[in-house]
Amino acid sequence: MTSWFWAAHPRVAPRIRLFCFPYAVAGANVYRGWASRVPPDVEVVALQLPGRGPRLREPAVDRLEPLLQALRGAFLPYQGVPFVFFGHSMGAVLAFEFCRWLRRHGDAAPVHLILSGCEPPPPESDSPPPRRLSDTDLIAWMRSMGGTPEGVLDNAEYMQLVLPALRADLALVDAWRPMPEAPLDIPVTIMGARDDTLVPASVLEGWRDHTRSAYACHLFSGGHMFIRTEEASVLELICSVLVSGR
DSSP states (O other), X not given: OOTTEEOSXXXXXXXXXXXXXXXXXXXXXXXXXXXXXXXXXXXXXXXXXXXXXXXXXXXXXOOHHHHHHHHHHHHGGGTTXXXXXXXXTHHHHHHHHHHHHHXXXXXXXXXXXXXXXXOOSSOOOOSOOGGGSOHHHHHHHHHHHOOSOHHHHTOHHHHHHHHHHHHHHHHHHHTOOOOOOOOBSSOEEEEEETTXXXXXXXXXXXXXXXXXXXXXXXXXXSSTTHHHHTHHHHHHHHHHHHHHXX
């Protein structure tokens, strides 16, 4: 196991792996509880990015290409078992682009791609990038998004350690301008929330253009962090994909 990927409960001989890509500033541990809530022959492996969790002291990466290069080298040992990619928000950007990166290099593709809480490319926004906010305003923005415990947000010393990673994550997403490529040849499932003000449900249908295979879009109650507030329903849908194996 490399430092880039972490499994809370490794399986001896998994039938399929679920690779989870975290949202901005989150660590692999946000998916810790999922391992006990998927079928026993599924191994949940979460991406552990620099600048958070056990890699807190490492500089965060704010550019997509070097991150994808590093991920590919760390990911190669996992390719003997079928796998599914899941990503939420920034994690969806990483999952989508890593899927395309693997295709460019002739590597194995996921059997299914699940993208959550993310605007389809090319992203458009009239709002100023949150990364340019002051520390105080950036913490307030995090609080408005939900998903981060109040105790963490109120810990000034800890927040000073993680804010550089958050700014790097937001810079990476701000600079995301996908290169034109052929649609993917794998099934794509999109998840969104009816009250998400960051990624309105009305834009999600644009993802349909990025696959030549099966496509589905599911809406949940809640705001942008619906994967936390509606976690049981989200996992039910993910498990249906894992059981089908395609």
